[in-house]
Amino acid sequence: MTAQAALRSDHADLLRQARLEAYSTPIEDFHPGAPRLFQSDTIWPWFERLRKEAPVHYCTKAPIEPYWSVTRYHDIMHVDTNHAIFSSDVSNGGIMIRDVPPGYEWPSFIAMDEPRHGEQRKTVSPMFTPDHLDEMAVLIRQRSAKVLDSLPRNETFNWVEKVSIELTTQMLATLFDFPFEERRRLTRWSDVSTALPKSGIVSSEDERRRELADCAETFGRMWKERQANPGRDLISMMAHSEATRHMTPDNLMGNLILLIVGGNDTTRNTMTASVLALNENPAEYQKLRDNPALIDTMVPEVIRWQTPLAHMRRTALVDTELGGQKIRKGDRVVMWYVSGNRDEEVIETPDAFIIDRKRPRIHLSFGFGIHRCVGMRLAELQLRIVWQEILKRFDRIEVVGEPKRVYSSFVRGYESLPVRIPG
Ligand code: HEM
Numbered sequence: 382m383t384a385q386a387a388l389r390s391d392h393a394d395l396l397r398q399a400r401l402e403a404y405s406t407p408i409e410d411f412h413p414g415a416p417r418l419f420q421s422d423t424i425w426p427w428f429e430r431l432r433k434e435a436p437v438h439y440c441t442k443a444p445i446e447p448y449w450s451v452t453r454y455h456d457i458m459h460v461d462t463n464h465a466i467f468s469s470d471v472s473n474g475g476i477m478i479r480d481v482p483p484g485y486e487w488p489s490f491i492a493m494d495e496p497r498h499g500e501q502r503k504t505v506s507p508m509f510t511p512d513h514l515d516e517m518a519v520l521i522r523q524r525s526a527k528v529l530d531s532l533p534r535n536e537t538f539n540w541v542e543k544v545s546i547e548l549t550t551q552m553l554a555t556l557f558d559f560p561f562e563e564r565r566r567l568t569r570w571s572d573v574s575t576a577l578p579k580s581g582i583v584s585s586e587d588e589r590r591r592e593l594a595d596c597a598e599t600f601g602r603m604w605k606e607r608q609a610n611p612g613r614d615l616i617s618m619m620a621h622s623e624a625t626r627h628m629t630p631d632n633l634m635g636n637l638i639l640l641i642v643g644g645n646d647t648t649r650n651t652m653t654a655s656v657l658a659l660n661e662n663p664a665e666y667q668k669l670r671d672n673p674a675l676i677d678t679m680v681p682e683v684i685r686w687q688t689p690l691a692h693m694r695r696t697a698l699v700d701t702e703l704g705g706q707k708i709r710k711g712d713r714v715v716m717w718y719v720s721g722n723r724d725e726e727v728i729e730t731p732d733a734f735i736i737d738r739k740r741p742r743i744h745l746s747f748g749f750g751i752h753r754c755v756g757m758r759l760a761e762l763q764l765r766i767v768w769q770e771i772l773k774r775f776d777r778i779e780v781v782g783e784p785k786r787v788y789s790s791f792v793r794g795y796e797s798l799p800v801r802i803p804g
Contacts, residue, residue: 389661391783392422399423408435412443413450413790414478414715419691420788425732428452428720437704445479448694448713449706454724454745456704457716460695462750467695467714469752470494471635474696477791478715484590489635491643491752498751500624501636505615506755508556514762517555521763524551525770534804537781539797544767545652552763553644558614559603570596571645574638580788597634604633615640647689648760650794652767653784654687655679657798658734660780665736673772679736680764685744686734688719691793693748718745719793775802 399418403426411427418424431438436453451457460467471492474480481492490501507513528547532538546568554564573592576582583589603616608626611617619625619636628636659666669675697712708714722744723731747754754760771778782799 395421395423396425400426403427403430408438410442411435411438411450412440413438413452413717413720414440414443414445414448414692416788416790419790419793420786422786424719425723428717428723432720432724437706437708439706446713448478448715449703449708450715450717451703452717452720452724453704454721454727457718457721457745458749459703460714460716461693461745461748461752464494464751466698466701468494468698469498469693469695473698474694474713476693476695478692478694478713480713487631487635487638488629489632489639491639492635495751502755504618504622504625505636505640508615508618509756509759511758514758517759518762518766520555521552521766522770524548525767529767529770529774532802534802537799537801540656540778540800541649541653541795541797545649545795548652548763548767549645549649552648552759553641556615556640556644557603558612558616566596566599567641568645570638571641575642575646575789575792593634593638596637597630600633600637601630643754643756644759646792646794648763650689650787650792651684651687651760651764653795653798654689655683655764655768656778656800657780657784657795658683658686660778662734665734666777669736669768670772670776673769675736676765676768676772678738678741679768680761681741681744682734682736682738683764684746684760685722685728685741687793688722688744688746689793690746691719691790692717693752716745718748721745775804778802 399421408430411431413424413427413431418427431450431452436451436456438450438452439447440450441447451460469476469492471481471486471488475486475492490498493501525548528544532543550564550568551561553559553567554561557567559567570592572582573589576589583592600616604620607614607617607620611621619628619633625632625636659669665679669679692715695714695716697708697710697714699710701708703714722728725731727743747757779801780798781801784798785796787794787796
């Protein structure tokens with residue numbers, strides 16, 4: 382048996398056990414937001430049962446505050462596109478299943494309602510226009526080529542570290558015009574800001590506070606520099622726009638963390654997922670090698686298959702109804718994009734990874750409505766280019782060991798993926 386086949390069979394065993402557990406647990410006891418289910422990648426039967434039997438489900442038996450789980454595609458769309466009913470605002474708890482902990486209520490435009498959200502979003506959106514992306518494509522291609530050319534042959538290495546983190550961090554440094562040689566500080570701040578207490582990323586709240594204070598101080602300095610000498614970066618854009626130039630330091634910090642995490646974790650984890658998905662589906666990998674033009678449909682399919690942000694949360698502003706359930710003002714409502722992307726009523730054979738789907742872009746991974754991802758075109762561009770460059774160079778990238786997944790029900794990602802490039 383090849384290493385890949387052995388991995389597939391181990392994971393199939395785990396999933397069989399998870400299915401037994403999911404179908405024998407009373408549905409009122411379900412807590413789909415448990416990070417361990419994401420870390421072991423055994424969340425699927427839990428969501429499958431919720432979609433079938435309790436598509437709008439209230440969890441009261443978790444070690445976190447009670448929350449609604451919305452698991453079907455159309456119900457998720459309903460919540461995401463009704464921002465007058467379902468709030469993202471940090472003052473109501475924010476966008477993650479857990480309320481923002483005291484001391485971290487930094488306003489960022491992803492966690493704001495209208496009209497402030499729209500005003501601040503407009504400030505940074507010129508970074509992601511098609512024309513500006515065309516300009517950036519040249520740089521992205523050069524960097525992808527350089528990183529890929531430096532990879533070892535016939536030797537096991539961690540794809541996450543050497544490729545996914547490296548390329549997305551380089552991009553981030555460009556977006557902020559951050560000192561290039563210090564770029565890994567951005568990666569660290571991204572990890573620290575989203576880490577859960579038991580994730581092992583920070584050893585204490587104190588450590589987290591210290592590191593984020595360093596982030597605030599560094600960017601505070603850059604803000605002052607760019608006020609005087611603007612460039613074409615995100616900090617300069619914010620420092621010189623009417624909507625953001627008088628931001629409080631907390632609002633600046635909130636938007637910086639948003640852009641750092643947005644631009645880093647998500648694309649990084651999709652880059653890793655693409656290698657994993659193609660290894661788990663060798664016939665699809667062969668299709669891609671035979672016809673590299675399929676990169677265009679493969680990229681949105683990986684983004685669906687991975688769903689790098691598993692959920693976004695809202696808070697009900699008024700009493701309302703969804704899927705026959707009465708939601709009360711103040712309730713937490715979690716939209717599980719990761720489940721909606723596997724809704725068999727909307728997506729054919731949703732558990733399969735198929736790189737030439739007819740409508741690959743109908744996935745929910747970028748959200749919908751006013752908060753739909755502002756960086757989505759950049760993310761897709763980076764992924765398309767890296768695969769164009771990979772196919773020019775390597776016949777195969779082989780996954781040779783278990784991926785290590787992140788302990789989180791928000792960021793669906795990987796700490797490591799051991800691979801080998803035969804050469
Ligand atoms: C918003 C996913 C890449 C910046 C979002 C949302 C999701 C998402 C789910 C919230 C949507 C909602 O609430 O309806 C992703 C995925 C990516 C990705 C899956 C990659 C595969 C990026 C990149 C950037 C970025 C590369 C920027 C450098 C943002 C920002 C927002 C956002 C600033 C807030 C938009 C708003 O509130 O108006 N993203 N994202 N994202 N994303 Fe992304």
